[in-house]
Amino acid sequence: MTVPQITLNDGVRIPQLGYGVWRVKDDQVVAPVLKALEVGYRHIDTAAVYGNEAGVGKAVAESGVPRDEIFITSKLWNDKHHKDDARQAIEETLTKLGVDHLDLYLIHWPAVVKHGDAYIEAWDSLQQFKAEGLTRSIGVSNFNPEHLDRLDGTTPSLNQIEVHPSFNRADLRAEHERRGIATEAWSPLGNQHAPSDLDLPEVVQVAEQTGLSPAQVIIRWHLQIGNIVIPKSVTPSRIEENFAVFGTELSTEQVDLLSGLDKGNRQGGNPLVDH
């Protein structure tokens, strides 16, 4: 199965469907990542703060899939925004992953609450890392337009933000479009806690209409509105299910139905309040 690719503003191509590994312990991440690679995922989303980069790297090495066929993203944590800390952080990330470069490196949060403007300095470091070939592309995560406005130099290739049907971020996605920044959706299933988007009656209704599962319906919605999407599962059957979303399409009416479910239902952190 070929996953569509999105061309980022720096020309780097990213598989539109990836595999996230938040909240999977280092010693438990190898098997699910191996399963994901066996199923066909070629894009893995990790972060220094997840504490599982070594396990991800082990799975990548054991998989037999050539490194250059796997798109690997990691993220700079909030207390590493200053220049020397950022340098040490990417070196540790590369060492743990066992690779000589990343495909994408993100500033995980602007972290203005605890660290003020330090994210602006971090962006200078990321541009330097890209210039040195330590990462092919650079972007941000959990940035609002006011944070994007403060960055000098290169425009981030993408902004990884919480997006799911009940929190669809239409305004921020439109702002990304205007700026040439791709949208990558975290917690794409809206399933961090109840009420889960997987249980929304409209999602269940479209699942019944299409023969897809509720998770597949939501993943198709992301793909069809242009998001890059990185669902996480440690359950082998769900890893397969979340990948089996190609060769079928939601109708325009079904996409619009899901796009109309926004309730401002943020499930994770708010960059203006947390961190």
Ligand SMILES: NC(=O)c1ccc[n+]([C@@H]2O[C@H](COP(=O)([O-])OP(=O)(O)OC[C@H]3O[C@@H](n4cnc5c(N)ncnc54)[C@H](OP(=O)(O)O)[C@@H]3O)[C@@H](O)[C@H]2O)c1
């Ligand atoms: N940049 C950021 O600040 C940030 C924040 C959060 C997440 N992320 C990234 O985004 C990725 C995805 O977000 P997420 O992990 O919060 O949430 P998610 O992918 O939306 O949902 C994961 C949850 O849904 C369950 N699930 C997965 N597939 C399912 C299916 N087909 N049917 C029913 N349940 C299913 C998983 O259970 P099991 O695992 O038990 O199967 C898990 O409990 C993360 O892993 C991480 O890489 C980034």
